[in-house]
Amino acid sequence: MTDFVAAGVDRIRRDAPLVHNVTNLVAMTLSANVLIAAGASPIMSAAPEESGILAGFSGALVVNIGTLTRDWIEGAHAAVAGARAAGRPWVLDPVGVGATPFRRETTDALIAQRPRIVRGNASEIMALAGSGSGGKGVDSTTGSDAAAESAARLARDTGAVIAVTGAVDLVTDGNRTLTVANGHELLTRTTASGCALTALIGAWAAVLDDPLEATAGALAAYGVAAELAAARTAGCGSFVPALLDALGALDGTTAARLARIA
């Protein structure tokens, strides 16, 4: 069941895939450091003049709408076009999509460009599926259980694998559904920890062909690293370096052994 977890962890270290990020201003540094810790090589650019080129020669593209601007949207679409033209998978993080029409419209236009994977919290996924209240700002007000049906419908409607992260994560392609029970509460006390996880999913999508396995594997590896980090620190501040330490030291065998995927 978790052979793909070991395979993913080890292949990222071996292949060091380039992952292009068109992401938000708060998440940039942590996303880059998470990718580097896992063994990938991050690039960041939202410039329309080059984001399509960068996405085209990367192993995967990650698009995160957390701090939208008109210029950023142009750069994101250029990147998506570059990834699609090159046949590369791309991953969408619809941060706070229910909070404003601007986020909603931008996300709808991006989803029409067929992301391979979408990751959000329960409020975001329910908002996307038209079944939620839109959440409270960028933090979820709902558990991921409640979003299960929304996620499955959204997966069927969009053709994307949908990940709903929370205390227990849920990953579905509309037919198959996996749950991932790894992770730690301290992740909710670190800004951009969800965004950085989406970046990591990009690295997994670059090395594993099955987007359901790539997503579940990334969630498990990140969650295992969080558990190992939380065992070494009790504080929300010292958790971040500990998380990167744990992710940087993680090998495939350990990740597979500690993964709780069902």
Place this chain on the structure above:
Amino acid sequence: MTDFVAAGVDRIRRDAPLVHNVTNLVAMTLSANVLIAAGASPIMSAAPEESGILAGFSGALVVNIGTLTRDWIEGAHAAVAGARAAGRPWVLDPVGVGATPFRRETTDALIAQRPRIVRGNASEIMALAGSGSGGKGVDSTTGSDAAAESAARLARDTGAVIAVTGAVDLVTDGNRTLTVANGHELLTRTTASGCALTALIGAWAAVLDDPLEATAGALAAYGVAAELAAARTAGCGSFVPALLDALGALDGTTAARLARIA
């Protein structure tokens, strides 16, 4: 005297107020993490398309001019209009206001929109009050004592509570003045530590009605956390995670006991 310190710390944890930030690029991550550690829920956006909406449903708005652009100014004004329309308090951080005409003109236009609270170092507050040399870049060249008269005049002229932070902080509404003697020198060796403090004042303004108490309480709580963190580390780098750890573990009783407000 310090009942409001305990009340503020505990209410932020209980109510988890949304705080909308139109802030600078260097301060974003630390500001978000300080707000989360204290128990608040941060949002960041400078897009005019949505910043007014986000400010309108947040408990408070924080505006920080540290990395100004024309687009950012438009987003800041939209956010301020949203906060004012919804009757929410907003807090201004005039980073390096004396350094350039661009910062000065932007700050003057923002102050005309009646912030509830303004926090700066002595050079910034004296520049705003027309009595200083403008400081050296974004760091202060003057102690907060020297800024006392400027701060009181600025408070009376603008209707805002003015906080001058330094070795001893000063908070005034033009009539009442409090001093806060908490804090640690390591804060001056961490970029954006003042900006993140302004963000924290936003969370306090969302849960306490009196802006003088909200400001003094935030300064005391942040200063107490800095003292607890400095007791555990001597380095300017390891101080940051330790500060977040301490802020994340701080309860109202401890904060009130260690607060040095006069």
Place this chain on the structure above:
Amino acid sequence: MTDFVAAGVDRIRRDAPLVHNVTNLVAMTLSANVLIAAGASPIMSAAPEESGILAGFSGALVVNIGTLTRDWIEGAHAAVAGARAAGRPWVLDPVGVGATPFRRETTDALIAQRPRIVRGNASEIMALAGSGSGGKGVDSTTGSDAAAESAARLARDTGAVIAVTGAVDLVTDGNRTLTVANGHELLTRTTASGCALTALIGAWAAVLDDPLEATAGALAAYGVAAELAAARTAGCGSFVPALLDALGALDGTTAARLARIA
């Protein structure tokens, strides 16, 4: 040989030079913290309305193209013009210059404005000199040895001191060449560690007149701090606070003693 190393470390602490940064979004926080740890005072702004003024009263300017936009380019040119008008040195970091035409054209236009110092990895310097394949994204695929001839030619063509950083760093003005053998592999596992080093070179250029010595001294001091930090931590996450701690505690005598400059 290493008298200038001690002199540089101590003068930065004594003079606290202002260093203006027009830099990339991923590198801002670490660059500011590295400058503060070393004793300098960072400013960040890419706004054309003020970046020339800020560069004009700073001791040095650092320009880093890591997350280019059209607006940023305008701000960078304004800053460079301000630095040149005031006779201040400026330092260029051509991040990923070989990756896209947009980066290449922007870098060529900046180099025409005569930077005092250019720092890059081997792939970047070889791309600039027209002799490399352009590297893989923003990470180097070549050792710095291979770039020695390219660096010397580039130095003669541009009049800038060229630094090629890697396992062993190389610094040349086209006639004289120094190598710096300090540093640690963990620097390659931290995002923006090279960008922050370029920022530190700016502080050195503000206090030492000879750009070759300023560059080699900055590389040695940063490398020594990395070695001291790596002796205290094995993890890529906890390395960052440890690096800042070590840099913040470094004195000129220790830096000169541990420097491996040839």
